[in-house]
Amino acid sequence: MPAYLLRAVLACAAIQLITASVMTPASADQSRPELDYAQDVQPLLARRCFSCHGPDQAEGGLAFHSAELALVESESGEYAIVPGDPEFSAMLTRVSSDDEYERMPPEGDPLTQSEIALLRQWIEEGATFTKHWAFEPLSDPAVPSLVAEGDAGADDDEVHPIDAFVLRRLADAGLQQAPPADKRTLIRRATYDLTGLPPTPDEVEAFASDNDPQAYEKLIDRLLASKQYGEKWGRHWLDLVRYAETNSFERDAAKPNVWKYRDYVIRSFNEDKPYDQFVQEQLAGDLFENPTTESLTATGYYRLGIWDDEPADPLQARYDELDDLVTTTGQAFLGLTINCARCHDHKIDPIPTTDYYGMLAIFADVAPYASRADHVTNNQIDITSPELLVQYEQCDEDFARIQKERTEIEQAGIVKMSAPDQRATEGDRKARNAVLREKLDQHLTAKQRRRYAKLGKELAQVKKRRRQLPPREQVLGLARKQELAETFVMFRGNPHSPTDAVTPRVPEIFENQVFEDSESAAEAANRRLEFANWVTTPDNRLTTRVVANRIWQHHFGRGIVRSTNNFGQLGTPPTHPELLDYLAHVFMDQGWKFKDMHRFMMTSQTYQAAATLTPEQAEAVGNTSVIDPNNDLFWRFDPRRLTAEEVRDTILTVAGTINLESYGPSFYEELSPEVLAGQSVPGKGWGDSDQSERNRRSVYIHVKRSLLTPLLAAFDFPEPDTTCEARFVTLQPGQAMSLLNSDFIHEKAHQLLASVREELHESGVTDEAIADDRGNLVRAIIQRVLGRDATDQEIAEGKQLMNSFINDSNLPPERAEALYALSVLNWNEFVFVF
Numbered sequence: 001m002p003a004y005l006l007r008a009v010l011a012c013a014a015i016q017l018i019t020a021s022v023m024t025p026a027s028a029d030q031s032r033p034e035l036d037y038a039q040d041v042q043p044l045l046a047r048r049c050f051s052c053h054g055p056d057q058a059e060g061g062l063a064f065h066s067a068e069l070a071l072v073e074s075e076s077g078e079y080a081i082v083p084g085d086p087e088f089s090a091m092l093t094r095v096s097s098d099d100e101y102e103r104m105p106p107e108g109d110p111l112t113q114s115e116i117a118l119l120r121q122w123i124e125e126g127a128t129f130t131k132h133w134a135f136e137p138l139s140d141p142a143v144p145s146l147v148a149e150g151d152a153g154a155d156d157d158e159v160h161p162i163d164a165f166v167l168r169r170l171a172d173a174g175l176q177q178a179p180p181a182d183k184r185t186l187i188r189r190a191t192y193d194l195t196g197l198p199p200t201p202d203e204v205e206a207f208a209s210d211n212d213p214q215a216y217e218k219l220i221d222r223l224l225a226s227k228q229y230g231e232k233w234g235r236h237w238l239d240l241v242r243y244a245e246t247n248s249f250e251r252d253a254a255k256p257n258v259w260k261y262r263d264y265v266i267r268s269f270n271e272d273k274p275y276d277q278f279v280q281e282q283l284a285g286d287l288f289e290n291p292t293t294e295s296l297t298a299t300g301y302y303r304l305g306i307w308d309d310e311p312a313d314p315l316q317a318r319y320d321e322l323d324d325l326v327t328t329t330g331q332a333f334l335g336l337t338i339n340c341a342r343c344h345d346h347k348i349d350p351i352p353t354t355d356y357y358g359m360l361a362i363f364a365d366v367a368p369y370a371s372r373a374d375h376v377t378n379n380q381i382d383i384t385s386p387e388l389l390v391q392y393e394q395c396d397e398d399f400a401r402i403q404k405e406r407t408e409i410e411q412a413g414i415v416k417m418s419a420p421d422q423r424a425t426e427g428d429r430k431a432r433n434a435v436l437r438e439k440l441d442q443h444l445t446a447k448q449r450r451r452y453a454k455l456g457k458e459l460a461q462v463k464k465r466r467r468q469l470p471p472r473e474q475v476l477g478l479a480r481k482q483e484l485a486e487t488f489v490m491f492r493g494n495p496h497s498p499t500d501a502v503t504p505r506v507p508e509i510f511e512n513q514v515f516e517d518s519e520s521a522a523e524a525a526n527r528r529l530e531f532a533n534w535v536t537t538p539d540n541r542l543t544t545r546v547v548a549n550r551i552w553q554h555h556f557g558r559g560i561v562r563s564t565n566n567f568g569q570l571g572t573p574p575t576h577p578e579l580l581d582y583l584a585h586v587f588m589d590q591g592w593k594f595k596d597m598h599r600f601m602m603t604s605q606t607y608q609a610a611a612t613l614t615p616e617q618a619e620a621v622g623n624t625s626v627i628d629p630n631n632d633l634f635w636r637f638d639p640r641r642l643t644a645e646e647v648r649d650t651i652l653t654v655a656g657t658i659n660l661e662s663y664g665p666s667f668y669e670e671l672s673p674e675v676l677a678g679q680s681v682p683g684k685g686w687g688d689s690d691q692s693e694r695n696r697r698s699v700y701i702h703v704k705r706s707l708l709t710p711l712l713a714a715f716d717f718p719e720p721d722t723t724c725e726a727r728f729v730t731l732q733p734g735q736a737m738s739l740l741n742s743d744f745i746h747e748k749a750h751q752l753l754a755s756v757r758e759e760l761h762e763s764g765v766t767d768e769a770i771a772d773d774r775g776n777l778v779r780a781i782i783q784r785v786l787g788r789d790a791t792d793q794e795i796a797e798g799k800q801l802m803n804s805f806i807n808d809s810n811l812p813p814e815r816a817e818a819l820y821a822l823s824v825l826n827w828n829e830f831v832f833v834f
Helices: 003-020 037-048 090-096 113-124 161-172 183-195 201-208 215-224 227-240 259-270 275-287 293-303 314-334 353-362 386-414 419-425 429-439 446-467 521-525 527-535 543-556 577-589 594-602 615-621 644-654 710-714 733-741 743-762 767-772 775-786 792-807 813-824
Strands: 380-382 474-476 487-490 498-502
Touching (some): 037 113, 090 113, 183 227, 227 259, 227 314, 259 474, 275 314, 353 527, 386 446, 419 429, 644 743, 710 733, 775 792, 775 813
16 A cells, blocks of 8 residues: 555544544453553653653644644654554654664653553553543542342441442452551541540550440540641641741741631631631632631731742732742642643643633732731731720820820910921921920910820820720731732743733633623622632532542542642542542532541541551451552551651650640740751741740741741651642651750650659659669550550560660669650651551
């Protein structure tokens, strides 16, 4: 067949594929699971091919991000992809070539054999280009049935819906789930997950011995009812919205009253505020028909970002501030990296630059952050009670009335003064006052002098009355709005190069129009409110998926979609897409409530599965760890290291010094001079708190962007300049240094020892008995720190260690005992949840 005729035939085949969308060639291996383009193929193409053949470039006339551009004849006369026929597909020839000048991609490592096999299978199956899963409407999957046909004794109603989805996938892979965790493990896991604190030894013992069938459910309810729940889960949200209490840059000045936003978040979780309301308050709480103190405080969300108080390019700084809002809002609420389209169309997702600037236009009324020494700026909203405002207004009226009459008397005297004295009174306040004090009386009548003196006393009384009033209350938020102006697409993101005008819009992938092309004045003023309502509509295909995935993430160590801020095409595909959509429906059906979702997830066997297996259990589940080493199918519970706050809070708890007072201004941890020396002005902006305040939970520590608390930073506290979807979880030397050598840990080890000794005394154990046999001390410390009984080996080793400190190192007994307590605080078991 002539080459031109062959090309025509292949072109017809490509056109038929685009129109029909599906092609199942007879040659395809039907025994293999069919590939999912969005999950299996598209990420590979994006990772290895899009840099040369994607949205930005189409070398050789080919681009693999869409069927229309991938299934055409290239400039060289070849077809890279021939659906159903891998042998005629030049793509496979090029990626498999041994010739380095012919092989694709031209740079970087060649494709692996498994990647090539995946592309071959995709082409054999018809090379279909399907819509990305996250851009599809929310599906309504049925709970899988696990009852084998003809099994009359089985009942799907006894299976938790989450387990049904998970066990079905495990069964398809020929795997089994790990057995349930023991009760002591379970209470520690649940308590940390919901409160960020360890259970007390008494709580562990009570739960372990409770035979009530509902004991676990009651445990969850008790934890959810505690104030510590909001402090734990509020911190997750603070990571997302880049919470900090200073502006960053060189001066890194404080954001007044920002802690009230933090308390708003914690209180919202404790009160189980519906998520849709929580979102609406933050995005548009100032635009509600009847704004409340709470909804106004919520708009502090817009003031959390970094701010340069002396930018070299003010216009660039202004657009950077707006970009921060687009970035955080897009990723935190929608799981979309809309910010990638600031300078050019999104390289991977179907988000053009016009969508980015349409989103930016939604926030065009958000006034720039500003700061003055008196803090009376557009950042501070006065929420003083009406009764107190009346008192302030009365003082102000009295002051103005008295001052007016005094000024009239002064003017009557000034006109009688000499010309030099009159000119002096027109100068600054200091000069004017000096002239009035010295010469006013001699130019007033006796009646005027008496009246002027009386008015002075009245003025002093008004000032005193005003000083005695409680201070006005302010919150950080949107105190005033920016005048709306036309928004333009900026050429390559340069704010000095505006091009086409744009109107407010949401990304076109949502296929719906939130804003009309021509806004009325009222609609324009409420564009953020319209946007907030759209974000929280039940048919928004991303909002509920994203939040359900986040709740799952913090219970299971990772999301069903691991890239929790990116549900786009470069994000990680969901391991259980149907389960994710099912959870999104459950979340909405339960009124958008977090606490109901906690109960739902935590009562599943998947959540209660063991993290570590005995040899017998490992033999029973088979080679699961070999087939699924990343635990993508949730065959066991993933152990996790404690977060930075959990490490510090647990140390305070076991030492018996933790202060559980909730809410209020932040406190300042004690920092060494060496740490403070790292600032441009050492110690500036870092206050002093008393010890009781420093024993509060870590969520209340002042978060200064340029001076993060070293202990928290060592354990991967996030950099708060940008949204944090998931914290790094590292194991590195700085952590060991903090838990072995810091003044803080040594102080807490001594306090732990003192507290444990006091408990032993209360139970009748004397100091002499402890000195004779420190096994009692070992038991008590391990019970306090780890919530379990010490083993015989641990008792023997603990006694031996303390004796060596005393006998070999000549340490005082109390110091040796404190060092043993310190050693237990460094065990892996202390910093891991299983």
